[in-house]
Amino acid sequence: KQEVTQIPAALSVPEGENLVLNCSFTDSAIYNLQWFRQDPGKGLTSLLLIQSSQREQTSGRLNASLDKSSGRSTLYIAASQPGDSATYLCAVPALLYSGGGADGLTFGKGTHLIIQP
Amino acid sequence: EPEVTQTPSHQVTQMGQEVILRCVPISNHLYFYWYRQILGQKVEFLVSFYNNEISEKSEIFDDQFSVERPDGSNFTLKIRSTKLEDSAMYFCARTGNTGELFFGEGSRLTVL
Numbered sequence: 001k002q003e004v005t006q007i008p009a010a011l012s013v014p015e016g017e018n019l020v021l022n023c024s025f026t027d028s029a030i031y032n033l034q035w036f037r038q039d040p041g042k043g044l045t046s047l048l049l050i051q052s053s054q055r056e057q058t059s060g061r062l063n064a065s066l067d068k069s070s071g072r073s074t075l076y077i078a079a080s081q082p083g084d085s086a087t088y089l090c091a092v093p094a095l096l097y098s099g100g101g102a103d104g105l106t107f108g109k110g111t112h113l114i115i116q117p
Numbered sequence: 118e119p120e121v122t123q124t125p126s127h128q129v130t131q132m133g134q135e136v137i138l139r140c141v142p143i144s145n146h147l148y149f150y151w152y153r154q155i156l157g158q159k160v161e162f163l164v165s166f167y168n169n170e171i172s173e174k175s176e177i178f179d180d181q182f183s184v185e186r187p188d189g190s191n192f193t194l195k196i197r198s199t200k201l202e203d204s205a206m207y208f209c210a211r212t213g214n215t216g217e218l219f220f221g222e223g224s225r226l227t228v229l
Contacts (some may be wrong), residue, residue: 032216043161043208044220051215091218094175096164102148102172104162106219 002027002094006108014116015082021075021111023090028068034073035064036089037109044089048075080115087112120219122208127225133198138224140192140209150210150218151184151194153177160208166192199228 003026007024013019023033036044048064048072050057055064063076077084091105122141130136144148151163164174166184181203183195196203206223213219 008209034218036220043222046217046219049215049217089160091160096173096175102167102202103166103177104150104152104165105160106162107160109159 001032002106003094004090004092004106004108006088006090006111008111009109010112012112012116013080015080017080017090018076018078019080019113021077021088021090021113022023023073023075023108025073025090025092025099026105028071029095030068030092033064033066034091034092034105035062035073036091038089040087040088047088063089077113082115082117085113085115121211121221123207123209123221125224126222129227129229132201132228136196136199136203136226137175137211138185138194138207138226139192140221141190142172142192142209142211148172148212149186149192150212152208152210152220153205154208154223155202155205163194183207197224199226201228204228 005024007022035047037047038044043084048057048059050066052062059084061078067072089107089110091107093103094106124139142227152160154160162175164178164184165172169186181197186192204227206225208223209221210218
C-alpha cells in the first residue's frame with residue numbers, strides 16, 4: 001500500500017527566504033507526482049505535476065524535483081512571500097489496481113507553511 | 118475560474134439521513150473522482166469514474182456510497198445513511214490531458 005510522508009509538518013520562516021519541502025513515498029512504481037497547495041477551508045490548487053520520466057519541473061518561483069528510485073520529491077520555493085502561506089501537499093498514484101487515469105492519488109498530510117512578513 | 122463547481126458548499130444533516138453532493142465539470146473530460154478530507158487529516162481517495170462507470174474505489178467507498186452521472190453533466194456522490202464519521206470536506210476532481218488533477222472547492226458535510 002502506497003504511503004506518503006511529508007517533512008516538516010510545519011515551517012515558519014521570514015519573508016524572502018528560500019525553502020525546501022520534502023516528500024517521500026514507499027512504492028516507487030509511480031508514473032507521476034503532483035504538488036498541491038491548500039488554503040484553510042479551501043480546495044486543492046495544483047502547483048506542479050512531474051511525470052516519472054522527468055527529474056524536475058518549474059513554475060515561477062517553484063521548482064519540484066523527483067527521484068523515483070529513492071522515493072523522494074522536493075518542492076523548492078524561492079524568495080518566499082506572505083502569500084505563499086498555506087499547506088503544501090504531495091500526492092502520488094495509489095497504484096490500487098489498474099493504474100493509469102483511473103487510479104486514485106495517495107496524499108501526504110502536508111507541510112503547513114507560514115511566511116512571516 | 119474553478120475547474121469544477123461543487124454544490125452545496127456546506128450541508129448540515131442529521132445522522133441516518135441521505136445526502137447528495139453534486140459536481141459540475143466545466144470541461145468535458147472522461148475521468149472524475151471523489152475525495153474526502155476529515156478535519157485535520159489527509160485527503161483520501163474515494164472513487165474514480167470513467168465513461169459513466171466506477172473504475173476504481175478505495176476501501177472507504179463501501180455500500181453506503183454511490184456515484185452516478187445521471188444527466189451526462191452533473192456528477193453526484195450519494196451517502197445513503199450518514200454517520201457522524203462521514204463529516205468531512207468532499208472534493209470532486211477531474212484530470213487534465215497530462216494526468217494533472219484539478220479539484221473543486223469542496224462541499225463541507227456536517228453530520229449531527
